[in-house]
Amino acid sequence: MTTFNGKIGGNEFKVGIVVARFNAFVTQQLLAGAQASLEQHGVNAKDIDVAWVPGAFEIPLTVQKMIATKRYDGVIALGAVIRGATAHFDYVCSGVTTGVMTVSLATDTPVMFGILTTDTIEQAMDRAGFKSGNKGADCAVSLLETLDVQRSLEA
Numbered sequence: 001m002t003t004f005n006g007k008i009g010g011n012e013f014k015v016g017i018v019v020a021r022f023n024a025f026v027t028q029q030l031l032a033g034a035q036a037s038l039e040q041h042g043v044n045a046k047d048i049d050v051a052w053v054p055g056a057f058e059i060p061l062t063v064q065k066m067i068a069t070k071r072y073d074g075v076i077a078l079g080a081v082i083r084g085a086t087a088h089f090d091y092v093c094s095g096v097t098t099g100v101m102t103v104s105l106a107t108d109t110p111v112m113f114g115i116l117t118t119d120t121i122e123q124a125m126d127r128a129g130f131k132s133g134n135k136g137a138d139c140a141v142s143l144l145e146t147l148d149v150q151r152s153l154e155a
């Protein structure tokens, strides 16, 4: 039996990050966490590109566009969808979730889901480095591990 376990190190990987500007007080923290974690694990800063989009709903299309350039080994999607007074939250969350997964599978490219979907601002801030870790940093590690597993499987 062969077991594939991804190592977490990325000095040869090129990474794209797509981040939503909506709730930027949160998403800026997610981005900082992702960038810091990528570099801590060996990814060169010059190999990390960042694309800003208005909101989470625009993330999937821009991820698709980034992948189409063939410049990136993987992508991290970052956003913060925080529930308001209407059902809009549900549709944005559904759209970005389905969109990111669809693009990842259709392009055979790892796309990490770093979109916070919370009921309160406090929950979002807690997951952007204030109390419950940083989802952006988590996605960075997950991307490097996923890329290494993919490389092992393709070997």
Ligand SMILES: Nc1c(NC[C@H](O)[C@H](O)[C@H](O)CO)[nH]c(=O)[nH]c1=O
Pocket: 020, 022, 023, 054, 055, 056, 057, 058, 079, 080, 081, 082, 083, 092
């Ligand atoms: N309410 C949030 C949004 N809404 C905006 C949408 O994502 C989209 O930009 C708009 O509907 C235009 O297509 N976006 C977030 O990222 N977070 C929210 O809490």
Ligand SMILES: CC(=O)[C@@H](O)COP(=O)(O)O
Pocket: 081, 082, 083, 084, 085, 086, 087, 088, 089, 090, 092
């Ligand atoms: C997630 C959203 O779209 C939400 O923040 C918008 O707020 P509202 O539902 O009050 O319009």
